[in-house]
Amino acid sequence: xxxxxxxxxxxxxxxxxxxxxxxxxxxxxxxxxxxxxxxxxxxxxxxxxxxxxxxxxxxxxxxxxxxxxxxxxxxxxxxxxxxxxxxxxxxxxxxxxxxxxxxxxxxxxxxxxxxxxxxxxxxxxxxxxxxxxxxxxxxxxxxxxxxxxxxxxxxxxxxxxxxxxxxxxxxxxxxxxxxxxxxxxxxxxxxxxxxxxxxxxxxxxxxxxxxxxxxxxxxxxxxxxxxxxxxxxxxxxxxxxxxxxxxxxxxxxxxxxxxxxxxxxxxxxxxxxxxxxxxxxxxxxxxxxxxxxxxxxxxxxxxxxxxxxxxxxxxxxxxxxxxxxxxxxxxxxx
Amino acid sequence: xxxxxxxxxxxxxxxxxxxxxxxxxxxxxxxxxxxxxxxxxxxxxxxxxxxxxxxxxxxxxxxxxxxxxxxxxxxxxxxxxxxxxxxxxxxxxxxxxxxxxxxxxxxxxxxxxxxxxxxxxxxxxxxxxxxxxxxxxxxxxxxxxxxxxxxxxxxxxxxxxxxxxxxxxxxxxxxxxxxxxxxxxxxxxxxxxxxxxxxxxxxxxxxxxxxxxxxxxxxxxxxxxxxxxxxxxxxxxxxxxxxxxxxxxxxxxxxxxxxxxxxxxxxxxxxxxxxxxxxxxxxxxxxxxxxxxxxxxxxxxxxxxxxxxxxxxxxxxxxxxxxxxxxxxxxxxxxxxxxxxxxxxxxxxxxxxxxxxxxxxxxxxxxxxxxxxxxxxxxxxxxxxxxxxxxxxxxxxxxxxxxxxxxxxxxxxxxxxxxxxxxxxxxxxxxxxxxxxxxxxxxxxxxxxxxxxxxxxxxxxxxxxxxxxxxxxxxxxxxxxxxxxxxxxxxxxxxxxxxxxxxxxxxxxxxxxxxxxxxxxxxxxxxxxxxxxxxxxxxxxxxxxxxxxxxxxxxxxxxxxxxxxxxxxxxxxxxxxxxxxxxxxxxxxxxxxxxxxxxxxxxxxxxxxxxxxxxxxxxxxxxxxxxxxxxxxxxx
Numbered sequence: 016x017x018x019x020x021x022x023x024x025x026x027x028x029x030x031x032x033x034x035x036x037x038x039x040x041x042x043x044x045x046x047x048x049x050x051x052x053x054x055x056x057x058x059x060x061x062x063x064x065x066x067x068x069x070x071x072x073x074x075x076x077x078x079x080x081x082x083x084x085x086x087x088x089x090x091x092x093x094x095x096x097x098x099x100x101x102x103x104x105x106x107x108x109x110x111x112x113x114x115x116x117x118x119x120x121x122x123x124x125x126x127x128x129x130x131x132x133x134x135x136x137x138x139x140x141x142x143x144x145x146x147x148x149x150x151x152x153x154x155x156x157x158x159x160x161x162x163x164x165x166x167x168x169x170x171x172x173x174x175x176x177x178x179x180x181x182x183x184x185x186x187x188x189x190x191x192x193x194x195x196x197x198x199x200x201x202x203x204x205x206x207x208x209x210x211x212x213x214x215x216x217x218x219x220x221x222x223x224x225x226x227x228x229x230x231x232x233x234x235x236x237x238x239x240x241x242x243x244x245x246x247x248x249x250x251x252x253x254x255x256x257x258x259x260x261x262x263x264x265x266x267x268x269x270x271x272x273x274x275x276x277x278x279x280x281x282x283x284x285x286x287x288x289x290x291x292x293x294x295x296x297x298x299x300x301x302x303x304x305x306x307x308x309x310x311x312x313x314x315x316x317x318x319x320x321x322x323x324x325x326x327x328x329x330x331x332x333x334x335x336x337x338x339x340x341x342x343x344x345x346x347x348x349x
Numbered sequence: 350x351x352x353x354x355x356x357x358x359x360x361x362x363x364x365x366x367x368x369x370x371x372x373x374x375x376x377x378x379x380x381x382x383x384x385x386x387x388x389x390x391x392x393x394x395x396x397x398x399x400x401x402x403x404x405x406x407x408x409x410x411x412x413x414x415x416x417x418x419x420x421x422x423x424x425x426x427x428x429x430x431x432x433x434x435x436x437x438x439x440x441x442x443x444x445x446x447x448x449x450x451x452x453x454x455x456x457x458x459x460x461x462x463x464x465x466x467x468x469x470x471x472x473x474x475x476x477x478x479x480x481x482x483x484x485x486x487x488x489x490x491x492x493x494x495x496x497x498x499x500x501x502x503x504x505x506x507x508x509x510x511x512x513x514x515x516x517x518x519x520x521x522x523x524x525x526x527x528x529x530x531x532x533x534x535x536x537x538x539x540x541x542x543x544x545x546x547x548x549x550x551x552x553x554x555x556x557x558x559x560x561x562x563x564x565x566x567x568x569x570x571x572x573x574x575x576x577x578x579x580x581x582x583x584x585x586x587x588x589x590x591x592x593x594x595x596x597x598x599x600x601x602x603x604x605x606x607x608x609x610x611x612x613x614x615x616x617x618x619x620x621x622x623x624x625x626x627x628x629x630x631x632x633x634x635x636x637x638x639x640x641x642x643x644x645x646x647x648x649x650x651x652x653x654x655x656x657x658x659x660x661x662x663x664x665x666x667x668x669x670x671x672x673x674x675x676x677x678x679x680x681x682x683x684x685x686x687x688x689x690x691x692x693x694x695x696x697x698x699x700x701x702x703x704x705x706x707x708x709x710x711x712x713x714x715x716x717x718x719x720x721x722x723x724x725x726x727x728x729x730x731x732x733x734x735x736x737x738x739x740x741x742x743x744x745x746x747x748x749x750x751x752x753x754x755x756x757x758x759x760x761x762x763x764x765x766x767x768x769x770x771x772x773x774x775x776x777x778x779x780x781x782x783x784x785x786x787x788x789x790x791x792x793x794x795x796x797x798x799x800x801x802x803x804x805x806x807x808x809x810x811x812x813x814x815x816x817x818x819x820x821x822x823x824x825x826x827x828x829x830x831x832x833x834x835x836x837x838x839x840x841x842x843x844x845x846x847x848x849x850x851x852x853x854x855x856x857x858x859x860x861x862x863x864x865x866x867x868x869x870x871x872x873x874x875x876x877x878x879x880x881x882x883x884x885x886x887x888x889x890x891x892x893x894x895x896x897x898x899x900x901x902x903x904x905x906x907x908x909x910x911x912x913x914x915x916x917x918x919x920x921x922x923x924x925x926x927x928x929x930x931x932x933x934x935x936x937x938x939x940x941x942x943x944x945x946x947x948x949x950x951x952x953x954x955x956x957x958x959x960x961x962x963x964x965x966x967x968x969x970x971x972x973x974x975x976x977x978x979x980x981x982x983x984x985x
Binding site: 037038039040041042043049050052053056057060064067068071072074075077078079081082083084097098100101102104105106108109110112113114116117119120121124125128129146180181182184186188192193194195197198199200202215217218219220221222223224225226227228324325 | 423424425428497498502504505510595596600601602640641644666667668671674675678679682683685686689690691692693694696697699700701702703704705706714717718721722725726728729731732733734735737738739740741742805806807808809810811812813814815818819820
């Protein structure tokens with residue numbers, strides 16, 4: 016069973032590679048036990064479905080082949096005992112197939128994909144969905160980040176999800192199923208990564224204008240590196256060095272920036288937008304809309320509405336030098 | 350074989366009926382019509398226009414997604430377009446096309462009646478439908494179309510996150526539309542139970558009618574949850590109640606339960622009439638009785654019934670307890686059985702008959718294939734973990750388009766070809782009909798099949814753009830090319846029918862040797878439908894040649910003409926024995942007037958002029974009073 020699924024998986028991987036595809040958000044290249052169970056279930060269901068489809072198609076081909084058989088058509092010919100044929104193909108066979116799918120999927124596979132409270136979780140991460148980005152908290156530490164979740168590899172991680180506004184859905188297909196973020200509900204899902212890597216995820220429930228650009232990374236790394244990252248992330252921001260960056264910090268704190276963004280260790284404590292304490296450590300901006308390069312950051316700060324129309328960050332009316340200084344300051348937030 | 354009601358022997362009789370039943374010509378005649386055939390044609394033309402609008406919206410979306418970071422539509426425009434596409438295709442195309450156009454035109458003909466049970470209510474349902482369509486489409490014209498999806502999840506649809514009038518157009522428009530649907534289906538139920546021709550006991554009613562009966566009952570029970578949900582939504586938005594507001598003790602999941610309690614039966618409401626069309630076309634072209642008739646009839650009813658017990662399978666990612674989800678997964682799987690029964694009854698009928706593969710049957714073959722494909726991917730969603738992985742991805746989009754486009758629209762297209770000669774008296778062009786079928790088939794496959802794969806590769810639904818490095822580009826381009834091919838197929842069909850409407854050869858009353866009563870009368874049918882009400886002794890009334898010859902002899906003798914006014918017989922609900930003679934109302938200006946006043950009520954509710962809306966409501970009540978002030982003309 017494994018091998019067949021594996022072979023089919025390899026075939027698809029080959030096909031998608033040929034088509035220039037990447038698999039970083041693919042249901043079919045799982046990197047955890049639950050995701051692999053779902054993927055295996057899919058390949059078996061596909062096999063069964065193909066048999067049914069081809070079988071039915073061959074009946075229709077048969078009807079076509081027999082259309083001119085001997086004997087004049089008798090309009091209004093009666094059916095005889097064909098009820099039995101319909102009962103066999105329409106009731107008996109489907110019943111067996113359906114019971115098999117039901118038992119395997121909803122008792123066997125569901126056991127590994129469900130986040131059951133009795134299963135021990137070594138790490139807990141809190142995710143808050145907001146229009147249109149992800150806030151990521153590590154309970155028990157002061158670490159807060161956005162859109163890029165770090166987890167230790169080969170560790171059961173409990174992701175507790177919550178929404179701050181509308182319904183979103185947390186979905187990192189290679190690590191497990193999705194779970195909705197619903198106002199007033201506390202949902203959670205268990206994720207697990209077999210090997211280190213950067214896994215892509217995305218909001219799966221339509222949440223408004225920028226639903227398409229509400230993405231996230233889950234970065235799985237060895238426990239020691241994860242711990243080091245968490246320590247760095249929990250620390251307050253380093254004080255800016257250099258006159259430009261210091262002027263940038265002052266501008267940041269004096270303007271509207273600070274009322275929406277938090278930079279731990281400064282007076283900026285807004286929680287409307289993402290925490291920027293270690294912004295320069297992140298590889299992307301605006302929930303993965305663009306990569307975090309100096310020029311992209313500058314473009315984003317100057318005109319966020321151009322890059323992600325409708326997002327909650329207004330463009331500020333500042334001079335060129337002011338923008339440059341703010342960007343320099345933000346680039347220093349490691 | 351049908352016996353042509355030769356014009357000569359019955360001419361004087363039919364002239365009498367002609368005088369009684371024929372309505373005025375011209376615009377005023379169409380405005381005041383109560384003839385179920387004219388109302389059916391009005392429905393047909395209107396829904397085709399909405400189909401075109403929904404199609405343009407679909408092509409716009411596909412063009413936007415043809416390449417990464419497309420700029421055809423802005424994010425706001427995309428959201429409005431995808432929402433309007435869903436609303437249009439479901440509420441303004443498929444349902445009014447099947448119930449409104451096919452049901453209205455064909456049901457009375459198939460059961461041997463001269464009109465629907467409530468002809469004026471029938472007219473009212475059309476005018477309200479038209480009003481609600483114009484109401485909702487006004488929003489698109491002013492750039493404020495609904496933009497939270499056809500499913501309109503709250504809190505996104507609440508005032509906080511959708512402050513504009515967009516969602517009010519949605520909520521009020523669908524409430525308005527619901528009145529029309531409810532009027533139509535109540536009319537169908539009464540018509541099918543009371544107006545069947547003498548001898549047509551319930552077990553001799555054509556399977557087409559069974560499908561419509563099942564759909565009508567399903568709609569009666571499905572609309573109340575939707576209306577409840579919409580009223581709660583408007584109350585939340587307008588006067589600040591908290592039905593869906595989690596912060597104040599409300600629950601956004603309540604919306605989902607109410608919406609899908611309507612929304613899933615709705616899926617079967619969409620496909621069941623299509624099943625009915627298939628079961629009308631297959632025996633005709635296979636030239637034999639449907640295999641397992643009682644099983645098929647039972648399955649049609651069962652599908653409509655079971656459809657009410659499965660709604661939570663739209664909500665498996667919501668975080669409901671596993672016990673709940675498992676129950677609904679089981680219920681969803683049970684529906685496979687009646688669906689499979691029908692599929693194999695159709696296929697077995699084709700194998701056992703001597704099918705003629707003409708255009709209408711080709712579309713039905715296409716329908717069977719797409720329905721199996723969409724059904725198989727549907728079964729997969731009852732595997733809860735797989736559902737939780739693929740829900741809200743393009744895999745779902747692929748699945749339900751094979752159901753809605755493949756399994757509902759294909760039979761509609763086949764049905765249009767099939768009954769086109771009955772409607773116009775002319776034949777369509779067979780070869781171009783087959784060309785249109787193959788182009789449409791290829792287009793459908795190319796548009797929707799790759800969506801399965803792109804969904805499995807992780808592409809979520811309802812996103813206006815995607816980045817170039819995500820591996821979805823090639824498949825998306827393929828889908829877009831497919832959608833253009835699909836459009837070409839539909840345009841070939843439209844050209845064929847428009848050309849044939851004026852230039853096609855005369856079809857005669859029964860070009861396909863059909864099995865039901867509509868083929869026993871001239872094409873197009875006269876205003877009174879039947880010179881004498883036929884007597885029925887089987888479910889394949891038009892194949893009972895002796896019965897039909899008997900009808901002609903009765904007409905020649907002038908027996909049972911029922912020409913003393915708008916007369917039609919009513920029969921007993923189960924056995925179809927003659928019960929009483931009914932006087933049907935004739936044309937009337939009141940239905941369009943009532944619809945107009947109701948439209949004003951909804952317009953003023955939208956603009957927030959509640960007092961004016963109440964005044965218009967008073968006007969509507971006055972119109973209703975005037976409508977019923979006098980008994981229908983010609984009443985005994």
